[in-house]
Amino acid sequence: MVILGIETTCDETGVGIVRDGREVLANIVSSSADLHKKYQGVVPEVAAREQVKVIIPVIEEALGEARKISNLDAIAVAHGPGLVGSLLIGVETAKTLAVVFGKPLIGVNHLVGHVYANWLASNPKLPSFPLISLIVSGGHTDLILMKGHQKYQWLGGTRDDAAGEAFDKVARVLGLGYPGGPEVEAIASKYQILDTRYQIPKFPRPLINEDNFDFSFSGLKTAVVNFAGKHLRGGVKPTSGPHLEGEVISAIAYEFQKAIVDVLVIKTIRAAKKFGAKSIVVGGGVAANGELRSQLAVHGSQINIPVYFPPKNLSVDNGTMIAAAAFYQKSFVDPLEISADPGLFFETD
Ligand code: KG4
Ligand code: ZN
Numbered sequence: 001m002v003i004l005g006i007e008t009t010c011d012e013t014g015v016g017i018v019r020d021g022r023e024v025l026a027n028i029v030s031s032s033a034d035l036h037k038k039y040q041g042v043v044p045e046v047a048a049r050e051q052v053k054v055i056i057p058v059i060e061e062a063l064g065e066a067r068k069i070s071n072l073d074a075i076a077v078a079h080g081p082g083l084v085g086s087l088l089i090g091v092e093t094a095k096t097l098a099v100v101f102g103k104p105l106i107g108v109n110h111l112v113g114h115v116y117a118n119w120l121a122s123n124p125k126l127p128s129f130p131l132i133s134l135i136v137s138g139g140h141t142d143l144i145l146m147k148g149h150q151k152y153q154w155l156g157g158t159r160d161d162a163a164g165e166a167f168d169k170v171a172r173v174l175g176l177g178y179p180g181g182p183e184v185e186a187i188a189s190k191y192q193i194l195d196t197r198y199q200i201p202k203f204p205r206p207l208i209n210e211d212n213f214d215f216s217f218s219g220l221k222t223a224v225v226n227f228a229g230k231h232l233r234g235g236v237k238p239t240s241g242p243h244l245e246g247e248v249i250s251a252i253a254y255e256f257q258k259a260i261v262d263v264l265v266i267k268t269i270r271a272a273k274k275f276g277a278k279s280i281v282v283g284g285g286v287a288a289n290g291e292l293r294s295q296l297a298v299h300g301s302q303i304n305i306p307v308y309f310p311p312k313n314l315s316v317d318n319g320t321m322i323a324a325a326a327f328y329q330k331s332f333v334d335p336l337e338i339s340a341d342p343g344l345f346f347e348t349d
Contacts, residue, residue, distance in 0.1 A: 001073045004062070004097075005323030006055075008090030009082025009110045010138065011036060011047040013054045015062040016320025017072070021327030022121045026062040027313075027320040030054045033179060040172045048085030055093050062319070069101045076106040076326030078113055080344025081139065087340035095335040106326040107338045109346065110317075111135050111142065112152075114283030116325035117310035117318075127279040127308050132272045134264065136292070137284030138164035138179070143213045143268065144346065145275050149328045152346040155271055156213025163260060163286045166217040170224050170256050174249050184253045185289055191247070191254035200251040201227070203259040205266075213271055215263060224256050257291050265295045272305050281308040287315035 002025065007014035011032045017025040032050040036042050063069065077094035080087060098105035115133045119126060132155075133144040141158040161169070164181055171180025176187060203223045206216040231248065264286075272280050280300055286292060287309050300307035314320060 001327060002071070003074045003076050003106070003323040003326050004059075004069070004072050005076040005078075005108070005113075005319040005321070005326060006059075006090045006094050007078045007110070007113065007317055007319040007322050008051050008055065008086045009078050009080070010086060010317060011042045011050075012317040013051045013058050013089075014317055014319035014322075015058045016318055016323045017062055017067065018120070018320055018323035018327065021116070021119055021324045024120055024122075024320055025067070026064065027318060028058050028062045029313075029318050030058050037178050040178045041168065042083070044083045044085050047083065048089060051086055051089040055089055059093070069097060069103070072101075072103060074104040074106055074326065074332070076108050076322050077338075078110040078322045079107040079338055080110065080341030082110055082342060084340055084342045087342060091338060091340045095338060098335040104332040105335045105338065106329055106331065107333050108322045108325045108329060109344055110322075111137075111140060111284075111346065112329075113321040113325045114287075114315075115144070115146070115281060116328060117283050117314045117321035118281040118308040119328070120310065120314060120320065120324055122311045122314065123308055125306075127281050127306075129279075130275060130277055131279040131281055132268060132275065132277045134268045134280065134282045135284045136163040136264065136282065136286035138162060138168065140284065141215045141217070141264075142346075143271050145271070145277075152348050154346055154348055156215070156267075158215040158217060160216050160218040161221060163215070163217060163264065164284070166221045166260060167286065169221050170253070173225050173228050174253060176249075176253075179285070181286060181289060184257060185291070187250050188253040188257045188291070191250040200248075200255050203227075203255050205259050205263050208263050208266055213267055215267065217260065220256070220259055224252060228252055257289070261289070261291045261295050264292060265299050268296065269299045269303065272300070273303060277305055279306050279308060283310060283315065283321075285316045288312040
Protein backbone atom coordinates (compact mmCIF):
# COMPACT_ATOMS: atom_id res chain seq x y z
CA MET A 1 0.00 0.00 0.00
CA VAL A 2 1.55 3.30 -1.11
CA ILE A 3 0.50 6.33 0.96
CA LEU A 4 1.30 10.00 0.48
CA GLY A 5 1.54 11.81 3.83
CA ILE A 6 1.19 15.55 4.36
CA GLU A 7 2.53 17.40 7.41
CA THR A 8 1.85 21.10 8.05
CA THR A 9 1.27 21.32 11.81
CA CYS A 10 3.91 23.97 12.55
CA ASP A 11 6.50 25.72 10.35
CA GLU A 12 7.39 22.76 8.10
CA THR A 13 5.66 21.64 4.93
CA GLY A 14 6.48 17.97 4.62
CA VAL A 15 5.35 15.43 2.05
CA GLY A 16 6.44 11.80 2.16
CA ILE A 17 5.52 8.73 0.15
CA VAL A 18 5.85 5.41 1.95
CA ARG A 19 5.16 1.80 0.92
CA ASP A 20 3.61 -0.45 3.57
CA GLY A 21 4.56 1.83 6.43
CA ARG A 22 8.22 1.09 5.98
CA GLU A 23 9.85 1.85 2.64
CA VAL A 24 10.46 5.56 2.05
CA LEU A 25 9.86 6.40 -1.62
CA ALA A 26 10.10 10.17 -1.18
CA ASN A 27 10.66 12.62 1.68
CA ILE A 28 10.55 16.34 0.90
CA VAL A 29 10.50 18.99 3.63
CA SER A 30 10.39 22.75 3.18
CA SER A 31 10.86 24.79 6.35
CA SER A 32 10.09 28.43 6.97
CA ALA A 33 12.45 28.46 10.00
CA ASP A 34 14.70 31.05 8.34
CA LEU A 35 11.78 33.48 8.17
CA HIS A 36 11.19 33.08 11.93
CA LYS A 37 14.82 33.48 12.97
CA LYS A 38 14.65 37.18 13.65
CA TYR A 39 11.63 36.63 15.93
CA GLN A 40 13.36 33.67 17.68
CA GLY A 41 10.15 31.64 17.39
CA VAL A 42 7.44 30.64 14.95
CA VAL A 43 5.13 33.44 13.78
CA PRO A 44 1.95 31.50 12.91
CA GLU A 45 0.74 33.81 10.11
CA VAL A 46 4.16 33.81 8.45
CA ALA A 47 4.31 30.01 8.65
CA ALA A 48 0.84 29.55 7.12
CA ARG A 49 1.45 32.06 4.32
CA GLU A 50 4.63 30.23 3.37
CA GLN A 51 2.83 26.87 3.46
CA VAL A 52 0.21 28.10 1.00
CA LYS A 53 3.04 28.96 -1.38
CA VAL A 54 5.03 25.75 -1.11
CA ILE A 55 2.51 22.94 -0.56
CA ILE A 56 1.86 22.20 -4.24
CA PRO A 57 5.54 22.41 -5.30
CA VAL A 58 6.49 20.14 -2.37
CA ILE A 59 3.83 17.58 -3.39
CA GLU A 60 5.02 17.75 -7.01
CA GLU A 61 8.63 17.28 -5.95
CA ALA A 62 7.73 14.27 -3.80
CA LEU A 63 5.77 12.69 -6.65
CA GLY A 64 8.69 13.26 -9.03
CA GLU A 65 8.56 12.49 -12.72
CA ALA A 66 7.45 8.90 -12.45
CA ARG A 67 4.70 8.78 -9.87
CA LYS A 68 1.16 10.03 -10.32
CA ILE A 69 -1.43 10.71 -7.64
CA SER A 70 -3.73 8.28 -9.46
CA ASN A 71 -1.26 5.47 -8.63
CA LEU A 72 -1.31 6.10 -4.88
CA ASP A 73 -3.46 3.94 -2.61
CA ALA A 74 -4.33 6.68 -0.08
CA ILE A 75 -3.67 10.22 1.08
CA ALA A 76 -2.83 10.89 4.75
CA VAL A 77 -2.69 14.19 6.57
CA ALA A 78 -1.70 15.35 10.05
CA HIS A 79 -4.89 17.07 11.22
CA GLY A 80 -3.65 18.04 14.70
CA PRO A 81 -2.33 19.01 17.15
CA GLY A 82 -0.71 22.19 15.87
CA LEU A 83 -1.21 25.74 14.68
CA VAL A 84 -4.67 26.13 13.21
CA GLY A 85 -3.64 28.22 10.18
CA SER A 86 -0.90 25.77 9.27
CA LEU A 87 -3.08 22.70 9.85
CA LEU A 88 -5.73 24.10 7.53
CA ILE A 89 -3.31 24.24 4.60
CA GLY A 90 -2.46 20.54 4.86
CA VAL A 91 -5.99 19.39 5.66
CA GLU A 92 -7.67 21.34 2.85
CA THR A 93 -5.02 20.21 0.36
CA ALA A 94 -5.43 16.57 1.38
CA LYS A 95 -9.23 16.76 1.23
CA THR A 96 -9.07 18.26 -2.25
CA LEU A 97 -6.67 15.59 -3.53
CA ALA A 98 -8.81 12.83 -2.02
CA VAL A 99 -12.00 14.12 -3.61
CA VAL A 100 -10.55 15.03 -7.02
CA PHE A 101 -8.60 11.78 -7.42
CA GLY A 102 -11.10 9.57 -5.59
CA LYS A 103 -8.54 8.38 -3.00
CA PRO A 104 -9.19 7.19 0.55
CA LEU A 105 -8.20 9.78 3.16
CA ILE A 106 -6.58 9.03 6.53
CA GLY A 107 -6.38 11.66 9.31
CA VAL A 108 -3.27 11.14 11.44
CA ASN A 109 -2.39 12.57 14.85
CA HIS A 110 0.95 14.40 14.46
CA LEU A 111 2.27 12.86 17.71
CA VAL A 112 1.40 9.36 16.50
CA GLY A 113 3.37 10.22 13.37
CA HIS A 114 6.45 10.93 15.52
CA VAL A 115 6.05 7.49 17.15
CA TYR A 116 5.70 5.67 13.80
CA ALA A 117 8.84 7.27 12.34
CA ASN A 118 10.47 4.39 14.23
CA TRP A 119 8.82 1.77 11.98
CA LEU A 120 10.50 3.09 8.82
CA ALA A 121 13.18 0.99 7.15
CA SER A 122 15.94 3.22 8.52
CA ASN A 123 15.50 1.18 11.71
CA PRO A 124 16.53 -2.34 10.61
CA LYS A 125 14.51 -4.06 13.37
CA LEU A 126 10.92 -3.26 14.30
CA PRO A 127 10.13 -2.26 17.91
CA SER A 128 8.21 -4.89 19.89
CA PHE A 129 5.24 -4.39 22.19
CA PRO A 130 4.57 -3.52 24.90
CA LEU A 131 6.65 -0.42 24.48
CA ILE A 132 7.19 2.94 26.07
CA SER A 133 7.20 5.90 23.75
CA LEU A 134 8.80 9.19 24.71
CA ILE A 135 7.57 12.05 22.55
CA VAL A 136 9.70 15.16 22.84
CA SER A 137 8.96 18.03 20.50
CA GLY A 138 8.57 21.79 20.49
CA GLY A 139 5.02 21.54 21.80
CA HIS A 140 4.90 18.19 23.62
CA THR A 141 6.65 16.00 26.16
CA ASP A 142 4.68 12.81 26.73
CA LEU A 143 5.26 9.27 27.94
CA ILE A 144 2.96 6.73 26.34
CA LEU A 145 2.49 3.00 26.94
CA MET A 146 1.61 1.09 23.76
CA LYS A 147 0.44 -2.51 24.12
CA GLY A 148 -0.02 -2.89 20.37
CA HIS A 149 -0.48 -0.86 17.22
CA GLN A 150 -2.78 2.09 17.84
CA LYS A 151 -3.24 1.17 21.51
CA TYR A 152 -2.17 4.17 23.54
CA GLN A 153 -2.16 4.75 27.26
CA TRP A 154 -0.93 8.20 28.27
CA LEU A 155 1.26 7.92 31.37
CA GLY A 156 2.27 11.52 31.89
CA GLY A 157 3.51 14.66 30.26
CA THR A 158 4.79 18.13 30.88
CA ARG A 159 2.93 20.38 33.26
CA ASP A 160 4.34 23.51 31.63
CA ASP A 161 7.04 23.91 28.95
CA ALA A 162 7.76 21.14 26.46
CA ALA A 163 11.37 19.90 26.22
CA GLY A 164 11.92 21.52 22.81
CA GLU A 165 10.37 24.74 24.01
CA ALA A 166 12.86 24.80 26.92
CA PHE A 167 15.75 24.31 24.46
CA ASP A 168 14.38 27.16 22.32
CA LYS A 169 13.97 29.53 25.27
CA VAL A 170 17.41 28.81 26.71
CA ALA A 171 18.93 29.33 23.26
CA ARG A 172 17.27 32.74 23.12
CA VAL A 173 18.69 33.72 26.52
CA LEU A 174 22.15 32.60 25.50
CA GLY A 175 21.92 34.63 22.30
CA LEU A 176 21.92 31.54 20.06
CA GLY A 177 19.84 31.03 16.93
CA TYR A 178 16.43 29.47 16.20
CA PRO A 179 15.43 26.64 16.37
CA GLY A 180 17.29 26.47 19.65
CA GLY A 181 17.78 22.72 20.16
CA PRO A 182 20.47 22.13 17.53
CA GLU A 183 22.21 25.41 18.53
CA VAL A 184 22.33 24.49 22.24
CA GLU A 185 23.58 21.01 21.36
CA ALA A 186 26.32 22.35 19.10
CA ILE A 187 27.63 24.85 21.64
CA ALA A 188 27.32 22.39 24.55
CA SER A 189 29.53 19.95 22.67
CA LYS A 190 32.32 22.53 22.74
CA TYR A 191 32.39 22.47 26.51
CA GLN A 192 35.22 20.33 27.79
CA ILE A 193 33.92 18.05 30.48
CA LEU A 194 37.36 17.93 32.09
CA ASP A 195 37.82 21.67 31.95
CA THR A 196 36.86 22.63 35.48
CA ARG A 197 37.96 26.26 35.22
CA TYR A 198 34.37 27.44 35.01
CA GLN A 199 32.33 26.88 38.13
CA ILE A 200 28.89 26.25 36.70
CA PRO A 201 26.38 24.97 39.25
CA LYS A 202 24.22 21.98 38.51
CA PHE A 203 20.80 23.10 37.37
CA PRO A 204 17.66 21.57 38.95
CA ARG A 205 16.20 18.31 37.61
CA PRO A 206 12.48 18.99 38.21
CA LEU A 207 10.25 16.08 39.34
CA ILE A 208 13.08 13.59 38.76
CA ASN A 209 12.45 11.75 42.03
CA GLU A 210 8.67 11.96 41.99
CA ASP A 211 6.74 8.76 41.57
CA ASN A 212 4.86 9.83 38.45
CA PHE A 213 5.55 10.28 34.74
CA ASP A 214 5.08 14.02 34.63
CA PHE A 215 7.64 16.60 33.61
CA SER A 216 8.14 20.28 34.35
CA PHE A 217 10.78 22.34 32.62
CA SER A 218 9.83 25.92 33.38
CA GLY A 219 11.76 25.94 36.71
CA LEU A 220 14.85 24.62 34.95
CA LYS A 221 14.49 27.28 32.28
CA THR A 222 14.11 29.98 34.94
CA ALA A 223 17.21 28.72 36.78
CA VAL A 224 19.19 28.99 33.55
CA VAL A 225 17.77 32.44 32.79
CA ASN A 226 18.62 33.70 36.30
CA PHE A 227 22.11 32.22 36.26
CA ALA A 228 22.85 33.56 32.80
CA GLY A 229 21.49 36.99 33.73
CA LYS A 230 23.74 37.22 36.79
CA HIS A 231 26.87 35.68 35.42
CA LEU A 232 27.12 35.95 31.70
CA ARG A 233 28.39 39.49 31.53
CA GLY A 234 31.66 38.87 33.33
CA GLY A 235 30.50 37.30 36.58
CA VAL A 236 31.62 33.69 36.19
CA LYS A 237 35.20 33.47 37.33
CA PRO A 238 37.57 30.93 35.87
CA THR A 239 39.93 29.55 38.47
CA SER A 240 42.62 29.88 35.84
CA GLY A 241 42.97 31.02 32.28
CA PRO A 242 41.25 33.83 30.44
CA HIS A 243 37.59 34.52 31.00
CA LEU A 244 35.94 33.86 27.66
CA GLU A 245 32.24 34.61 27.49
CA GLY A 246 31.79 32.02 24.75
CA GLU A 247 33.08 29.30 27.06
CA VAL A 248 30.64 30.33 29.77
CA ILE A 249 27.80 30.06 27.26
CA SER A 250 29.05 26.60 26.31
CA ALA A 251 29.18 25.56 29.96
CA ILE A 252 25.63 26.79 30.61
CA ALA A 253 24.35 25.03 27.46
CA TYR A 254 26.14 21.85 28.52
CA GLU A 255 24.73 21.85 32.07
CA PHE A 256 21.23 22.70 30.86
CA GLN A 257 21.27 19.90 28.28
CA LYS A 258 22.55 17.47 30.90
CA ALA A 259 19.76 18.40 33.31
CA ILE A 260 16.96 18.02 30.77
CA VAL A 261 18.37 14.76 29.38
CA ASP A 262 18.78 13.32 32.90
CA VAL A 263 15.09 13.88 33.65
CA LEU A 264 13.90 12.49 30.30
CA VAL A 265 16.10 9.40 30.61
CA ILE A 266 15.36 8.57 34.26
CA LYS A 267 11.60 8.88 33.82
CA THR A 268 11.53 6.92 30.57
CA ILE A 269 13.60 4.08 32.02
CA ARG A 270 11.41 4.01 35.14
CA ALA A 271 8.29 3.72 32.96
CA ALA A 272 9.89 0.96 30.87
CA LYS A 273 10.71 -1.03 34.00
CA LYS A 274 7.32 -0.52 35.62
CA PHE A 275 5.34 -1.65 32.57
CA GLY A 276 7.67 -4.46 31.45
CA ALA A 277 8.43 -2.77 28.13
CA LYS A 278 10.16 -4.77 25.40
CA SER A 279 11.32 -1.59 23.66
CA ILE A 280 11.55 2.15 24.03
CA VAL A 281 10.80 4.38 21.03
CA VAL A 282 11.55 8.07 20.92
CA GLY A 283 10.15 10.66 18.54
CA GLY A 284 9.87 14.41 18.00
CA GLY A 285 12.46 17.09 17.26
CA VAL A 286 14.35 16.66 20.55
CA ALA A 287 14.91 13.00 19.59
CA ALA A 288 17.58 14.41 17.24
CA ASN A 289 19.66 15.37 20.30
CA GLY A 290 22.88 13.36 20.50
CA GLU A 291 23.14 13.47 24.31
CA LEU A 292 19.58 12.12 24.68
CA ARG A 293 20.32 9.41 22.12
CA SER A 294 23.49 8.21 23.80
CA GLN A 295 22.24 8.43 27.42
CA LEU A 296 19.00 6.59 26.67
CA ALA A 297 20.85 3.92 24.69
CA VAL A 298 23.27 3.35 27.60
CA HIS A 299 20.51 3.18 30.23
CA GLY A 300 18.32 1.00 27.99
CA SER A 301 21.11 -1.51 27.45
CA GLN A 302 21.71 -1.70 31.22
CA ILE A 303 18.19 -3.12 31.59
CA ASN A 304 18.27 -5.01 28.27
CA ILE A 305 15.65 -2.90 26.55
CA PRO A 306 16.46 -1.76 23.01
CA VAL A 307 15.96 1.95 22.36
CA TYR A 308 14.77 3.15 18.94
CA PHE A 309 15.26 6.58 17.43
CA PRO A 310 14.33 7.69 13.91
CA PRO A 311 17.21 9.14 11.90
CA LYS A 312 17.69 12.81 12.78
CA ASN A 313 15.94 14.12 9.65
CA LEU A 314 12.87 12.00 10.43
CA SER A 315 12.86 12.97 14.14
CA VAL A 316 11.90 16.54 13.27
CA ASP A 317 8.61 17.20 11.47
CA ASN A 318 8.13 15.47 8.09
CA GLY A 319 5.36 13.95 5.96
CA THR A 320 6.99 10.51 5.79
CA MET A 321 6.14 9.71 9.41
CA ILE A 322 2.50 10.67 8.71
CA ALA A 323 2.36 8.20 5.80
CA ALA A 324 3.99 5.50 7.99
CA ALA A 325 1.49 5.99 10.83
CA ALA A 326 -1.43 6.01 8.36
CA PHE A 327 -0.48 2.52 7.15
CA TYR A 328 -1.02 1.08 10.67
CA GLN A 329 -4.13 3.16 11.23
CA LYS A 330 -6.02 2.36 8.01
CA SER A 331 -9.14 4.09 9.26
CA PHE A 332 -10.50 6.12 6.39
CA VAL A 333 -12.42 9.33 6.91
CA ASP A 334 -14.94 11.11 4.77
CA PRO A 335 -13.02 14.02 3.19
CA LEU A 336 -15.98 16.26 3.89
CA GLU A 337 -15.94 15.33 7.59
CA ILE A 338 -12.29 15.77 8.56
CA SER A 339 -11.21 19.10 10.00
CA ALA A 340 -8.10 20.69 11.48
CA ASP A 341 -7.99 19.99 15.22
CA PRO A 342 -5.35 22.17 16.99
CA GLY A 343 -5.93 20.42 20.34
CA LEU A 344 -6.07 16.81 19.08
CA PHE A 345 -4.70 14.34 21.61
CA PHE A 346 -4.19 10.58 21.87
CA GLU A 347 -7.22 8.38 21.56
CA THR A 348 -6.67 6.08 24.49
CA ASP A 349 -8.21 2.64 24.59
O1 KG4 B 1 8.90 17.74 16.33
P1 KG4 B 1 9.39 19.06 15.94
O2 KG4 B 1 10.17 19.18 14.65
O3 KG4 B 1 8.22 20.10 15.86
C1 KG4 B 1 7.17 20.05 16.78
O4 KG4 B 1 6.30 19.17 16.63
O5 KG4 B 1 7.22 20.89 17.72
O6 KG4 B 1 10.29 19.60 17.15
C2 KG4 B 1 10.89 20.86 17.11
C3 KG4 B 1 11.65 21.05 18.41
C4 KG4 B 1 12.22 22.46 18.55
O7 KG4 B 1 11.91 22.93 19.85
C5 KG4 B 1 13.71 22.25 18.38
O8 KG4 B 1 14.51 23.18 19.10
C6 KG4 B 1 13.89 20.84 18.92
O9 KG4 B 1 12.76 20.15 18.46
N1 KG4 B 1 15.11 20.19 18.42
C7 KG4 B 1 16.13 19.80 19.22
C8 KG4 B 1 17.14 19.31 18.35
N2 KG4 B 1 16.69 19.39 17.06
C9 KG4 B 1 15.44 19.94 17.13
N3 KG4 B 1 16.28 19.85 20.55
C10 KG4 B 1 17.45 19.41 21.07
N4 KG4 B 1 18.47 18.94 20.30
C11 KG4 B 1 18.37 18.87 18.96
N5 KG4 B 1 19.37 18.41 18.22
ZN1 ZN C 1 6.55 17.48 15.68
